[in-house]
Amino acid sequence: MSKSNPKKPVILITNDDDITSPGIRSLVEAVSDIGKVVVVAPDKPQSGMGHAITIGSPLRMNKVKLFGDIEAWQTSGTPVDCVKLAVDKVLHQKPDICLSGINHGANHSINVIYSGTMSAAMEASIEGIPSIGFSLLDYSYDADFNPAKAIVRKMVLELLSKKIKDPHFLLNVNIPNVPLKKIKGIKICKQAYAKYDEEFDERVDPQGKKYFWLTGVFKNFDKGKDTDVWALKNNYVSAVPIQFDLTHYQLKKQIEKENWFK
């Protein structure tokens, strides 16, 4: 499979919407002249897959010709599986950067935890690959990705020009669904405490048996102006630096101080 060109950065691209989606094509187009791009992405929609991995069954991976001369593989796995397969079986090395997306729809606030797009990017960051997940706030198949492509290009060029000190560098980038000239800038944010207030739609199948379908209304419980939800509402691109150490250090200190569980 592929060998890297030492002069050009190797850019791994993946997503969760599936390899045929316009979002991943836009991502490839935005950066294809910046480095050697290799695409490894799911062969079917994998939205909401979170950090799922396939352990109880085998995976398939097939070469596809979808992006001209750019090497591309579709896999039967989750977005996280795609990153693992890319490193071990396609690149045989760590790429210089991993980009995930461009997701059709928002991945701000709590969505970072459910998102296959962001979980793929996080998997790369766990492996020590600087990584960015990109999402556009438009769920439609025919979304206009042109403003998003300009943002992606700007951010990737800047990132590749830097000496990144953090071995697990990861950003969650969301792009408002407005024309480029209306975008006020790129704002570094924190993750808002905003989430879906969920309900299950209760239905009956043709055999008379009950089934449930997840539905919900998005609610922002976070009034801060330093959050991704605030930034997006005000036509900024939001960029949240993300970590995978989930330790709640403040709670740890409190429990230790109060001598719980002794």
Added chain:
Amino acid sequence: MSKSNPKKPVILITNDDDITSPGIRSLVEAVSDIGKVVVVAPDKPQSGMGHAITIGSPLRMNKVKLFGDIEAWQTSGTPVDCVKLAVDKVLHQKPDICLSGINHGANHSINVIYSGTMSAAMEASIEGIPSIGFSLLDYSYDADFNPAKAIVRKMVLELLSKKIKDPHFLLNVNIPNVPLKKIKGIKICKQAYAKYDEEFDERVDPQGKKYFWLTGVFKNFDKGKDTDVWALKNNYVSAVPIQFDLTHYQLKKQIEKENWFK
């Protein structure tokens, strides 16, 4: 479906190994006299499902009689789906506490991110339900859950006796696979940077087509004595307080200071 008894705490129990596993039975047995227990768990193994949710297809949920008089439901969903269904369709309210497990196998260090057991507990914590995920360091079906049951009971009783200030209280508890008398205590820890060094086993199916199966060797890159991996190696129960705000505040500060993406 169920209504709560105001005198007894309502305890929601779920897992990722599936509703028939000995681990969830042990969890039910450990706390069944402490409160009103309701079980909502997957109808098939869901290990490694992370924070996956089911959005593109409907869910089924059926009542089962597996735990004597205790109300129990099996669902076709992921562990996170189970928690959502439990709150919206079974309990019609938030339980006083959510317990997930007891997982057959470790969920320390980076595993917290891939684990269905911990993702279910995290989902409850996002909803404002104090929650603990329990895992025993023994993958076998015939594991001895008796020491783990004693630990679970002690921790749940203590937790229920406290005024928990944190609205999203969440612990990742791992229990070493040793007799109770060898357990040195419960240690509050941070998540170790320890992970699987993964490879895919490459195989050929009976039709001559290639397939891949995930495999790997566990490696600890974290030399600290304050980590869950260290605690477990030294026969302590590890308890890591967990948060779902993934913002990397230190990196945020650095990027802001250096004026990136302007």
